[in-house]
Amino acid sequence: MTPDSTIDISSPSLKGFLWRQGKFLRTYHVLRVLSIVAITPFLLLTQIIVDQAIPAGDTTQLWALTGISLLLLAVHVVTMYFAVKSLAPSMQIIFRELRARVFHKINFMSFRFLDSTQAGKLISKYSFDTNNIEMTAMMGVTAIIPETLRSLLLILILMIMNPWLAGIVLVAIPLFACARLANFNEIRRSNHLVRLARERMTGQANEYISAIRLVRGYGQEDEALRQVGNTSVHYSDERVYQTKLNQSLGYMLFTVIMIISILSTAFCGWLVINDMMSLGHLVALVGALPICLWPVSMLTQFSLQYLQGAESYRSIKELLDSDSTEKWTGTRMPEPFRGEVEFDQVTFQYHPGKAAALKGLNTIIRAGEHVALVGSSGSGKSTFIGLLLGFYAPTSGEIRIDSVPQPQLSMQQFRQNCSIVMQDNILLSGSVLDNIRFGKVTASLDEVREVARHAYALEFIEALPNGFDTVVGERGATLSGGQRQRIAIARALLRDPKILILDEATSALDYESEKAVQQALDYLAQGRTTITIAHRLSTVRKADRILLLQHGEVEASGTWQELSSRAGSFRDLLAAHQ
Numbered sequence: 001m002t003p004d005s006t007i008d009i010s011s012p013s014l015k016g017f018l019w020r021q022g023k024f025l026r027t028y029h030v031l032r033v034l035s036i037v038a039i040t041p042f043l044l045l046t047q048i049i050v051d052q053a054i055p056a057g058d059t060t061q062l063w064a065l066t067g068i069s070l071l072l073l074a075v076h077v078v079t080m081y082f083a084v085k086s087l088a089p090s091m092q093i094i095f096r097e098l099r100a101r102v103f104h105k106i107n108f109m110s111f112r113f114l115d116s117t118q119a120g121k122l123i124s125k126y127s128f129d130t131n132n133i134e135m136t137a138m139m140g141v142t143a144i145i146p147e148t149l150r151s152l153l154l155i156l157i158l159m160i161m162n163p164w165l166a167g168i169v170l171v172a173i174p175l176f177a178c179a180r181l182a183n184f185n186e187i188r189r190s191n192h193l194v195r196l197a198r199e200r201m202t203g204q205a206n207e208y209i210s211a212i213r214l215v216r217g218y219g220q221e222d223e224a225l226r227q228v229g230n231t232s233v234h235y236s237d238e239r240v241y242q243t244k245l246n247q248s249l250g251y252m253l254f255t256v257i258m259i260i261s262i263l264s265t266a267f268c269g270w271l272v273i274n275d276m277m278s279l280g281h282l283v284a285l286v287g288a289l290p291i292c293l294w295p296v297s298m299l300t301q302f303s304l305q306y307l308q309g310a311e312s313y314r315s316i317k318e319l320l321d322s323d324s325t326e327k328w329t330g331t332r333m334p335e336p337f338r339g340e341v342e343f344d345q346v347t348f349q350y351h352p353g354k355a356a357a358l359k360g361l362n363t364i365i366r367a368g369e370h371v372a373l374v375g376s377s378g379s380g381k382s383t384f385i386g387l388l389l390g391f392y393a394p395t396s397g398e399i400r401i402d403s404v405p406q407p408q409l410s411m412q413q414f415r416q417n418c419s420i421v422m423q424d425n426i427l428l429s430g431s432v433l434d435n436i437r438f439g440k441v442t443a444s445l446d447e448v449r450e451v452a453r454h455a456y457a458l459e460f461i462e463a464l465p466n467g468f469d470t471v472v473g474e475r476g477a478t479l480s481g482g483q484r485q486r487i488a489i490a491r492a493l494l495r496d497p498k499i500l501i502l503d504e505a506t507s508a509l510d511y512e513s514e515k516a517v518q519q520a521l522d523y524l525a526q527g528r529t530t531i532t533i534a535h536r537l538s539t540v541r542k543a544d545r546i547l548l549l550q551h552g553e554v555e556a557s558g559t560w561q562e563l564s565s566r567a568g569s570f571r572d573l574l575a576a577h578q
């Protein structure tokens with residue numbers, strides 16, 4: 001199942017989604033109702049046995065009624081069997097889709113949102129909260145709905161038998177409900193605090209686990225433990241309070257159930273003594289009362305799960321119904337795509353009111369041109385690329401690709417025609433082959449070998465224990481920096497991009513690997529629009545044009561010769577790097 005084809009994120013309401021998914025449970029509900037209807041007359045049969053068959057000494061009637069009871073029981077058991085069988089697969093369909101939805105939505109969240117959200121928080125929503133909703137739904141569907149129906153049917157039968165009986169039950173239930181409601185708000189508040197604490201805890205742990213090299217490299221394990229420990233302590237404090245609340249509610253309700261049972265048995269006994277009720281009715285009530293109160297007592301248990309589920313629901317709803325998504329809705333794609341990039345008076349602020357990271361930037365990068373962006377750290381080079389790829393939208397001004405304004409462009413198709421190689425390239429945890437194929441999942445092994453050769457990576461890949469099938473550790477930890485970089489270049493090359501972006505692709509490498517990687521990059525850049533960001537000025541010497549950025553503005557533009565003959569920032573920058 002590919003989420004793309006099944007998920008319509010234009011109508012992301014969580015409630016609507018779950019409601020529609022209810023269709024998968026139809027068979028289950030029908031079977032469950034049948035099983036309940038089959039078992040309910042049981043009470044009536046008992047009453048007839050006590051009030052008629054036994055006093056009359058009528059054994060035929062006794063056996064007949066017993067036979068009917070057994071028959072009804074058989075219907076109940078068979079329908080229950082099939083109901084239970086159909087439930088688990090249906091539930092899994094629903095929650096697999098919910099998870100797919102959550103993940104799909106995360107894929108579309110804007111970078112503005114993602115920049116300020118810890119990954120662990122999103123993981124907590126994806127795994128913990130979806131699971132919590134599943135448990136809640138499971139409990140509701142298997143217990144609450146059928147048990148409530150059963151108790152309603154029983155009350156109806158009691159009412160037909162003797163209005164007193166129904167009266168007693170109807171008085172008992174609201175008493176119960178009041179006891180439950182008393183703690184409701186406090187429990188809800190506590191669940192909310194527990195959820196926030198859990199997200200903080202997962203977020204913090206995830207961050208330090210991802211940064212384990214930094215932590216160990218600095219010998220700061222104790223500090224990491226302290227930071228992670230703090231969030232864990234905070235979480236356990238919230239859990240302690242939540243558990244206390246839940247338990248006190250449980251005890252209180254048990255007491256209320258017992259009081260109701262004792263009093264109503266006594267009251268019925270008094271009615272029987274005064275000839276206002278038959279013994280059969282008393283027996284029926286003693287049998288029915290626990291069943292009628294059962295859903296309510298279950299509701300109390302359920303209410304705890306329900307409130308936790310409701311919090312998870314809120315947590316996921318917050319994400320699914322969030323408006324913080326990328327807003328690209330364009331559908332155009334230039335045909336043929338040449339790869340010309342135009343920035344027209346582009347200004348961009350990461351946050352309103354903050355200094356602009358790009359200020360009124362104008363430039364045209366012709367198809368096939370090789371442009372280098374240079375400038376001191378923080379001058380806006382990576383921002384330029386973030387805007388080009390549509391990770392952020394300009395605050396004002398317009399970006400055009402082959403003369404198509406960015407908002408009209410099909411952003412996904414456009415990105416599929418770009419390749420980016422960064423300083424710290426992300427390798428996924430699969431094999432070398434999987435990692436290169438990420439550039440184009442349909443590529444054949446021959447194509448992959450070919451690009452690996454051009455990326456100067458074939459030799460070392462073939463020397464790996466399992467060649468292309470060697471599994472690289474998460475984030476590629478088992479390979480050297482230069483090797484990871486060349487795999488990333490092979491990946492970039494495989495899709496034969498029209499626009500190639502190199503963001504400090506060689507900055508983190510030693511001289512030897514840099515030479516190999518640079519050769520690979522030179523090959524990769526041939527015949528494509530290439531935008532290179534580099535600190536090492538030697539690597540930009542070959543560019544057709546160099547843009548010198550300073551505080552988000554183009555300070556100078558020209559070839560290496562032109563710029564280096566002029567006085568100014570470029571000379572200073574050059575001098576600093578000699």
Ligand code: ADP
Pocket residue numbers: 115350351357375376377378379380381382383384
């Ligand atoms: P460069 O790549 O040239 O070093 P950047 O484009 O990364 O510079 O940054 C330009 C400016 O924007 C800097 O002042 C930086 O602090 C700011 N900036 C970069 N990324 C973000 C972000 N995600 N949120 C807020 N500010 C940012």
Ligand code: MG
Pocket residue numbers: 381382383
């Ligand atoms: Mg940068």
